[in-house]
Amino acid sequence: xxxxxxxxxxxxxxxxxxxxxxxxxxxxxxxxxxxxxxxxxxxxxxxxxxxxxxxxxxxxxxxxxxxxxxxxxxxxxxxxxxxxxxxxxxxxxxxxxxxxxxxxxxxxxxxxxxxxxxxxxxxxxxxxxxxxxxxxxxxxxxxxxxxxxxxxxxxxxxxxxxxxxxxxxxxxxxxxxxxxxxxxxxxxxxxxxxxxxxxxxxxxxxxxxxxxxxxxxxxxxxxxxxxxxxxxxxxxxxxxxxxx
Numbered sequence: 001x002x003x004x005x006x007x008x009x010x011x012x013x014x015x016x017x018x019x020x021x022x023x024x025x026x027x028x029x030x031x032x033x034x035x036x037x038x039x040x041x042x043x044x045x046x047x048x049x050x051x052x053x054x055x056x057x058x059x060x061x062x063x064x065x066x067x068x069x070x071x072x073x074x075x076x077x078x079x080x081x082x083x084x085x086x087x088x089x090x091x092x093x094x095x096x097x098x099x100x101x102x103x104x105x106x107x108x109x110x111x112x113x114x115x116x117x118x119x120x121x122x123x124x125x126x127x128x129x130x131x132x133x134x135x136x137x138x139x140x141x142x143x144x145x146x147x148x149x150x151x152x153x154x155x156x157x158x159x160x161x162x163x164x165x166x167x168x169x170x171x172x173x174x175x176x177x178x179x180x181x182x183x184x185x186x187x188x189x190x191x192x193x194x195x196x197x198x199x200x201x202x203x204x205x206x207x208x209x210x211x212x213x214x215x216x217x218x219x220x221x222x223x224x225x226x227x228x229x230x231x232x233x234x235x236x237x238x239x240x241x242x243x244x
Contacts, residue, residue: 008202012153019152019161023145023194026169030187042183043112046176050123058174059125065140065171067093070147088150091204096146096196097139100189104134111135112179124179131180138181138189144171145193153201168193 013020033042063069070093077086113130116122124130148168152161172186181189 005202009198012198012201016152016155016158016161018158019149019165020194022162022165023149023190026165027187027191030183030190034184034187039182039184040115043176044121046173046183047112047123047179048121050177054177055125058170058177059128061167061170062128062140062174062178062180064147064167065138065142065144065175067097067143070143073147084154085151088154088201089147092146092150092197092200093143095200096142096193099196100137100139100142100192103137103188103192104139107136108134109136109185112182116179122179123177128178135181136185136188137192138172138175138185140175141168141172141181141186141189142193142196144168145190146197147193149194149197153197 037045070089074086074090074093077083077089111130111132111134112122113124113132145168148161148164151164152158155161168190172190175181175186175189176183
């Protein structure tokens with residue numbers, strides 16, 4: 001079973017190696033910063049550098065990790081008949097969100113608003129509510145990276161995956177900039193988003209087909225005789241084939 005899972009992870013990685021390599025560099029950078037500086041110092045460095053245009057830009061960007069945006073994007077994919085994208089985005093959002101909620105309830109850590117309460121240097125924007133609890137991990141960052149990873153895996157356009165990765169990183173950055181999370185929350189959120197998405201694409205074919213991990217359908221990204229999403233893709237193609 002372990003070898004089978006390893007093979008599936010390799011297939012997922014091969015759908016967009018550039019995305020996963022870039023994420024690896026990003027996560028190592030974040031981990032290094034967390035080892036070198038305290039959570040307070042890293043937060044203050046990002047949160048203290050702000051201007052009005054960035055306040056607006058970060059506000060727009062932070063909503064890319066909001067549940068309403070993710071669900072709306074999945075619905076849009078349905079209207080465009082991009083069924084694999086719709087199912088993948090919605091499924092990974094639910095799965096990653098559940099895991100994130102469990103971790104939040106376990107750690108139950110305070111947000112920056114509690115640590116910097118009364119500090120005049122603490123920067124927030126007046127048009128967004130400021131949360132005080134359940135900081136670790138960042139839910140918005142988790143959702144943004146889950147959606148970016150889903151698109152990177154399913155899309156044939158590898159550059160699109162990298163573009164979505166950049167947007168996900170900006171979403172994580174915005175959570176610190178807007179005074180909602182610490183760097184460690186964002187780092188864990190990114191790892192959680194990518195990790196749960198990979199697990200989702202391994203487990204869902206098993207659940208959907210109700211059989212062992214033996215696939216016979218090509219993955220849409222490469223010339224593979226076995227894939228991690230055979231059931232979803234087969235069903236979508238058969239439905240389109242029956243449509244008059």
